[in-house]
Amino acid sequence: MVATRTTDVLIVGAGPTGLCASLLLSQQGIAHVLIERGEDVLQAPAAHVINTRTMEIFAQLGLPVEELYGLNRHPNAHKISWLATLQSPVLGEFDLLANPQSLAQMMASSNQHTTNISQHMLEQYLLEKARSFECADIRYGARWLGFVDDAMLVSAVAQSSDQANLHVHAKYLLAADGASSAVAKALNIRRTGPEAIATFINFSCAVDINKAVGGDDTGQPVNPNLLLWLLDPDLMGTVIVHDPKQLSVFMKLVSDDTTSADDYDDKETQALLSKVFGTDFQLQHKSLWRMTAQVAERFRHQHVFLVGDSAHRFPPTGGLGLNTGVGDVHNLVWKLAACLRDPQQQPLLETYEQERRPIALRSTDVSVNNNRKMEEVLFALGLDPSKAQLLQKIMSSALIRAMPKSAQKRIRAILVAPVRRRLALAAEDGSQGQAIRERTAKAIDDQEEHFNTIGLQLGSVYEPNVAIRASTEQMRQAEVSTYDPVACIGARLPHVALTPATDVTSTLDLLDYSRYTVLVNGLAEFDHHKLQTFGQAIKVLRLDDDLLLADRKTIEAAYELGAGEWLLVRPDGIIADRSAATV
Ligand SMILES: Cc1cc2nc3c(=O)[nH]c(=O)nc-3n(C[C@H](O)[C@H](O)[C@H](O)COP(=O)(O)OP(=O)(O)OC[C@H]3O[C@@H](n4cnc5c(N)ncnc54)[C@H](O)[C@@H]3O)c2cc1C
Numbered sequence: 404m405v406a407t408r409t410t411d412v413l414i415v416g417a418g419p420t421g422l423c424a425s426l427l428l429s430q431q432g433i434a435h436v437l438i439e440r441g442e443d444v445l446q447a448p449a450a451h452v453i454n455t456r457t458m459e460i461f462a463q464l465g466l467p468v469e470e471l472y473g474l475n476r477h478p479n480a481h482k483i484s485w486l487a488t489l490q491s492p493v494l495g496e497f498d499l500l501a502n503p504q505s506l507a508q509m510m511a512s513s514n515q516h517t518t519n520i521s522q523h524m525l526e527q528y529l530l531e532k533a534r535s536f537e538c539a540d541i542r543y544g545a546r547w548l549g550f551v552d553d554a555m556l557v558s559a560v561a562q563s564s565d566q567a568n569l570h571v572h573a574k575y576l577l578a579a580d581g582a583s584s585a586v587a588k589a590l591n592i593r594r595t596g597p598e599a600i601a602t603f604i605n606f607s608c609a610v611d612i613n614k615a616v617g618g619d620d621t622g623q624p625v626n627p628n629l630l631l632w633l634l635d636p637d638l639m640g641t642v643i644v645h646d647p648k649q650l651s652v653f654m655k656l657v658s659d660d661t662t663s664a665d666d667y668d669d670k671e672t673q674a675l676l677s678k679v680f681g682t683d684f685q686l687q688h689k690s691l692w693r694m695t696a697q698v699a700e701r702f703r704h705q706h707v708f709l710v711g712d713s714a715h716r717f718p719p720t721g722g723l724g725l726n727t728g729v730g731d732v733h734n735l736v737w738k739l740a741a742c743l744r745d746p747q748q749q750p751l752l753e754t755y756e757q758e759r760r761p762i763a764l765r766s767t768d769v770s771v772n773n774n775r776k777m778e779e780v781l782f783a784l785g786l787d788p789s790k791a792q793l794l795q796k797i798m799s800s801a802l803i804r805a806m807p808k809s810a811q812k813r814i815r816a817i818l819v820a821p822v823r824r825r826l827a828l829a830a831e832d833g834s835q836g837q838a839i840r841e842r843t844a845k846a847i848d849d850q851e852e853h854f855n856t857i858g859l860q861l862g863s864v865y866e867p868n869v870a871i872r873a874s875t876e877q878m879r880q881a882e883v884s885t886y887d888p889v890a891c892i893g894a895r896l897p898h899v900a901l902t903p904a905t906d907v908t909s910t911l912d913l914l915d916y917s918r919y920t921v922l923v924n925g926l927a928e929f930d931h932h933k934l935q936t937f938g939q940a941i942k943v944l945r946l947d948d949d950l951l952l953a954d955r956k957t958i959e960a961a962y963e964l965g966a967g968e969w970l971l972v973r974p975d976g977i978i979a980d981r982s983a984a985t986v
Contacts, residue, residue, distance in 0.1 A: 405568045410436045410540065411743055413558055413573035415547040415586055417441075419450070419522065420711025420728030421579030422529035426464050427736035429536035431917055433743060436571050437539065438560055440546035444530055447607035447688035448521035448645055448652060451629075452722030456860040456895075457729045458515035463916055463976070466532060474520045474528060476646035480629035483854065485780060485843070487635045487826045489642065490617045490681050494634070494784060494829050495843040497850055505884070509857055512886050513898045514909035519629065521645040522725065545569065547580065549589055575739055576707045577732070582695070584713035590704045594697035596767060600718060600774070601694045601792070603640070604664050606653045606676060610684035612644050615651075617681075632777075634784070634826055636819035638679055639791050650687075653679050657691075658795035664689040694718045696771045698763045702756035708735055715763035717770035720777060720853055726860070727766050731759050737916060737939070737974040738870075745938040750869050758865045766859065769883055773853040783846040784839060785825040794818055855884040862886045865893040865977060870937070872980040890962040892981060896972050899961045902953040910958065911976065913950075918942045919979070920972045924964040934971050934980065 412428055414421045417439035428435045453471075462468050483497040500506065509516065533539055545560050551570060558576065560569040578586035587594075612626050631642040640655035653676065657666075667675070667689070676684055698715045702708060711728030735755045741748045778788045797803060797818065803811055829839040862881020867873035874892045881887060888897030899910040907913065914920050919936040923929050924946045931941050946955045946964070962970055971980040 405570055407570045407572065408436055408540070409572040410434050411573065412436075412575045412577060412739065413438070413571045414577045414579055415558070416578070416580035416711075416713070417444070417526070417530065417541070417543070418579060418581055418711060418728070419526060419529065419725045420732055421577070422526060422533050423460075423464075423729050424577050424579060424710065424732040424736060425533040425539050425541065426466075426529065426536075427732055427916070428739075429533065429539050430464060431736065431740040432538055433736075433740060434538045435540070436573070437533070437541045438545040438547060438571075439541075439543045442544045444526045445523040447605070447690065448523045448643075448650075449605070449692075450522040450525075450719070450722065450725040451519045451643060451645055452517060452726070453520045453525065454517045454722065454726045454860050455509070455513045455515050455857065457726045458518065459513060459911055459976075460729055460733045462515060463733075463911070463914065468515065471520065471525075471528070472518055474524050475518045476521070476524075476648075476650070477519055477625075477629065477644055479625055479627055480519060480644060480647075482627045483630045483632070483850075484628050485632045485634060485784070485847070487823075487830070488633060488638060488681075489612075489615050489631060489679065491635075491826075492830045494826075494840060495780065495847045497847050497854060499629075499854055502851075505851075505855055505857075508886060509855075512857060512861055512888060514900065514911065519645070521650065542569075547585060549585075574706060574743065577735070578707060578709045578713045579711050579728070579732075580713050582712045582716045584709065586707065587699060587709055587713050590707060592704065592709065593700050594716075595700060596695070596697035598695055598697065599659060599693045600696060600771075602657050602659045602661050603654050603692055603694065604657050604661070604667060605688075605690050605692065606655065606672065606686060607688040608651055608653065608676060608680065608684045608686055609649050610651050610680050610682065611649070612642070612647045612651055614682040615680040615684075632780075633679065634781070634786065634822075636791065636794060636822045638675075640679075642679070651680075656791060656795065658799040659792075660796075660799065661691060664691040666691075694774070696767050698760065698767055702760055703752070708755060710735065714759070715767060717767050718774040719770070720773035721766070721770045721856060723766045723770055723856065723859075727763060730762065731755075733975050734759055738937075740917070741937045741939050748937045751937050754868045754870045757868050761866070762863055765863070769852060769856070769859060773850070776850060776853065779846040779849065780843060783843040784829050786822060790822075852883040858882045858884055858886045860886075861888075861895055861897075863894075864891060867893065870935075870973065870979060871977065872935075888961065890964075890970060890978060890981070892978050894978055895976050896970075896978055897961055899954065899958050901951070905950075907950065913942075913944060914972060914974070914976050915942055916974045918974060920944060921969055922946065922958070922962065922964065922972070923969045924959060925966050926969070929969065936971075939974065 412435040414437040425437045481499040484493045485495045486493050558571050625647045643652045695716045710731040738751045781788045858881035864878045871893045918940040920942045968982040973979045
């Protein structure tokens with residue numbers, strides 16, 4: 404028997420992108436079905452960096468951000484360290500709090516800030532919120548199988564629990580089905596860029612990281628590390644501390660021909676993790692993943708839109724993947740809402756790919772560059788990263804694996820000895836060690852773009868299109884790590900702090916996702932009906948309204964809004980137009 408369901412939007416995949424899309428659609432009162440092939444939310448984390456722009460989007464969604472910040476289980480994390488093993492001396496570190504200028508810039512640029520929330524906890528939270536809306540029909544254990552020919556889009560879905568088929572008839576489909584998107588494959592949408600840069604196994608463990616780094620649990624301050632890069636050739640990987648008391652992930656580089664996390668059997672896994680943590684731990688989950696850098700050639704096929712990892716996959720160096728997926732659906736959903744209300748607004752949908760693909764391409768470049776630059780730290784320490792891959796390859800070759808374990812051990816010891824010597828040299832107290840560490844510190848200072856992407860998040864400017872008026876002024880694309888707030892057409896409306904008379908603390912809080920907003924400076928007669936808003940309602944805010952009066956001068960200056968001028972802002976916070984294109 405085939406059950407049929409008709410809806411406005413079908414979302415395939417309940418990762419962070421799909422769940423966020425569901426919340427945005429619900430906020431607009433749009434009926435939708437969300438199908439997820441898994442029986443439950445993710446059990447172990449991948450992402451953890453939830454950046455400022457994503458927090459702004461969550462705030463606009465009406466999510467109580469204090470609850471979200473409360474999900475950060477490692478609020479004092481501010482260090483990234485490089486060391487041979489968890490128990491050996493630190494050879495270099497990056498302190499996220501060390502640069503007062505960057506910190507001041509970040510604080511001034513938004514009323515939100517970057518935080519760390521483990522992806523599985525974020526998904527659980529978003530799911531609970533998404534389920535609270537009546538217009539959301541959320542089904543786990545339902546796999547998207549393919550399109551069925553129909554005038555509207557129809558997708559065939561097999562319910563994995565009882566194998567019954569469900570046909571969903573939808574006007575639009577959002578493919579939020581991740582890096583190996585079946586929807587993109589069915590549409591023959593190709594991706595460009597390398598498919599496999601490196602292969603990793605993530606081991607999620609319940610472990611007390613304080614004990615692991617050699618302390619005990621009596622009165623030791625909590626270890627401030629978010630990431631610990633382990634360089635010993637037997638370990639070669641990263642510890643991501645999600646919760647210093649009880650959750651860390653060890654991300655191990657493995658040979659590219661590894662096909663499953665089970666290639667590491669239980670005995671091998673236990674031995675490896677005992678060596679990493681050197682203290683009690685409990686393995687909770689392990690998974691294999693490949694680092695890629697690919698962007699889909701098209702983000703749209705008729706009424707189907709690729710969003711999140713189905714459209715782009717980056718190396719995690721920069722923490723941009725999840726955040727870009729949230730940005731995608733925030734960009735798209737208000738446009739879908741406009742077209743569902745009025746099919747005449749279809750040209751608006753073309754702007755999704757026009758705006759988001761360049762962001763994905765730039766984010767890919769930044770992430771790849773960050774990944775490459777990490778190698779400079781290794782070079783500074785006298786290590787050659789390509790040899791780590793080679794070592795994995797040699798040790799996993801059929802020839803070596805056919806040898807007795809004792810012979811394998813001897814060969815490995817010979818191959819890794821030079822690396823251990825270099826690490827020992829870098830750790831020694833003498834002048835040679837000192838010089839290596841100074842060189843390493845310089846290479847680490849150069850990693851700013853990896854850990855600070857404020858410019859990329861807040862200062863990216865969309866090119867002119869039907870929803871962004873062309874300006875005669877040159878577009879100013881921000882650098883990755885520096886943000887200079889400019890209210891130019893195509894940019895996110897800069898945050899201006901408001902006198903805290905109410906819970907509205909930023910001009911960003913004035914924006915409404917279901918409407919355009921126009922900020923008007925002192926025009927008695929102002930005909931907002933002439934503005935291009937694609938049939939969307941418009942909220943008119945005057946700088947002399949009670950709400951803004953106290954901050955009028957600051958807003959005028961920040962937005963360069965002279966007397967009689969106005970600024971038109973889209974529901975997603977992008978400046979669509981302004982009366983005098985002075986910036
Ligand atoms: C180690 C690591 C660390 C990372 N750290 C960060 C970070 O700090 N910050 C950051 O922004 N990003 C980070 N990322 C990237 C981030 O995890 C991804 O970008 C993010 O998960 C993408 O979300 P998504 O919803 O687009 O896709 P996914 O999370 O992959 O979700 C896709 C969903 O679709 C479902 N699905 C697939 N096929 C079907 C089908 N046929 N039918 C129904 N359902 C289907 C899947 O089961 C899955 O639940 C990291 C990644 C890794 C590996």
